Amino acid sequence: MRRTIDWDEDAVVIIDQCALPGAFSTLRLRTVDELIDAIRRLAVRGAPALGAAGALGTAMSALRHGADHAAVEADAKRLAEARPTAVNLSWGVRRALAKLPEGGQAVLVEAKAVLDEDETANRQASARAAEAILDRCARRPLRLLTHCNAGRLATVGWGTALGVVWHLHTAGHVEYVFADETRPLLQGARLTAWELAQAGVPYRVLPDSAAATAMARGLIDCVVVGADRIAANGDVANKIGTYPLALAAARHGLPFFVVAPESTVDRTLPGGEHIVIEERSAAEVTEFGGRRVAPDDAAVFNPAFDVTPADLITAVVTDQGILPLA
Numbered sequence: 001m002r003r004t005i006d007w008d009e010d011a012v013v014i015i016d017q018c019a020l021p022g023a024f025s026t027l028r029l030r031t032v033d034e035l036i037d038a039i040r041r042l043a044v045r046g047a048p049a050l051g052a053a054g055a056l057g058t059a060m061s062a063l064r065h066g067a068d069h070a071a072v073e074a075d076a077k078r079l080a081e082a083r084p085t086a087v088n089l090s091w092g093v094r095r096a097l098a099k100l101p102e103g104g105q106a107v108l109v110e111a112k113a114v115l116d117e118d119e120t121a122n123r124q125a126s127a128r129a130a131e132a133i134l135d136r137c138a139r140r141p142l143r144l145l146t147h148c149n150a151g152r153l154a155t156v157g158w159g160t161a162l163g164v165v166w167h168l169h170t171a172g173h174v175e176y177v178f179a180d181e182t183r184p185l186l187q188g189a190r191l192t193a194w195e196l197a198q199a200g201v202p203y204r205v206l207p208d209s210a211a212a213t214a215m216a217r218g219l220i221d222c223v224v225v226g227a228d229r230i231a232a233n234g235d236v237a238n239k240i241g242t243y244p245l246a247l248a249a250a251r252h253g254l255p256f257f258v259v260a261p262e263s264t265v266d267r268t269l270p271g272g273e274h275i276v277i278e279e280r281s282a283a284e285v286t287e288f289g290g291r292r293v294a295p296d297d298a299a300v301f302n303p304a305f306d307v308t309p310a311d312l313i314t315a316v317v318t319d320q321g322i323l324p325l326a
């Protein structure tokens with residue numbers, strides 16, 4: 001299966017996630033500016049995929065600028081700052097940049113290693129989480145709810161929360177997946193639904209605001225989501241709407257699992273209150289399908305992520321293990 005993001009000759013090649021689900025197409029990005037634009041438009045998105053983008057973009061700059069390390073470092077800074085919340089982006093940049101003294105090819109080799117490691121880490125994390133969910137939930141088959149897109153499209157390959165679904169579905173343990181549409185950019189309706197359909201997993205798309213009612217009606221056994229930055233105490237930044245899901249899951253006594261590669265854990269931050277939350281444009285809220293749906297002068301609150309406190313999370317599962325929560 002094609003990687004979500006990869007290196008080809010002299011360019012970064014991505015699946016164009018803005019075109020899905022209507023069209024499956026790729027974009028060939030030859031400059032750091034083109035890559036930063038694709039990151040900001042969410043043509044490439046998802047914490048692990050952004051880690052790969054940061055590493056590959058740094059390699060692209062190092063190969064172009066050679067001994068002009070100041071130019072490479074300037075590009076690396078712009079890449080790391082393209083989106084602030086997912087720690088993986090700056091992590092990928094730093095990891096590739098560390099090889100700059102050894103030359104551009106060494107930077108590229110390190111960036112490619114980031115890609116190779118990501119799918120392995122996601123398979124390990126999601127397999128561990130699938131076992132933990134089977135241990136925690138007695139009902140078979142399982143009825144899962146997820147938010148946003150934490151599938152292969154959010155990673156180099158396989159996925160995190162949807163990686164759990166692939167493991168459980170293959171073993172015959174999935175009755176269906178409820179996929180939050182995930183306003184305002186609809187990663188759930190557009191991308192998670194597309195991945196589930198491709199995999200032949202029974203699913204239903206729902207408005208984010210219907211998730212608590214699905215739980216109240218006894219339609220859900222477990223919530224499983226991805227993450228963009230995990231603080232040292234287990235607080236988790238993830239797509240806006242995750243925190244209310246955790247509140248509803250707690251109210252209904254449902255397990256709430258977070259799955260991520262270790263590269264998403266940021267131990268420099270003691271708690272979630274220190275995580276920078278990306279604020280995105282008003283147009284994402286006041287427009288829908290290219291049409292205005294709010295008054296011209298409507299003020300908007302559009303944080304792209306929220307923080308779920310560790311005490312609302314059953315387990316944060318990575319490829320390295322299950323994080324001890326506060």
Ligand SMILES: CSC[C@H]1O[C@H](OP(=O)(O)O)[C@H](O)[C@@H]1O
Pocket residue numbers: 042045046047048147148149150151154155160161187225226227228238239240304
């Ligand atoms: C497997 S990380 C996926 C994570 O990233 C998404 O954010 P965005 O679509 O803005 O890049 C969302 O928070 C997902 O849970």
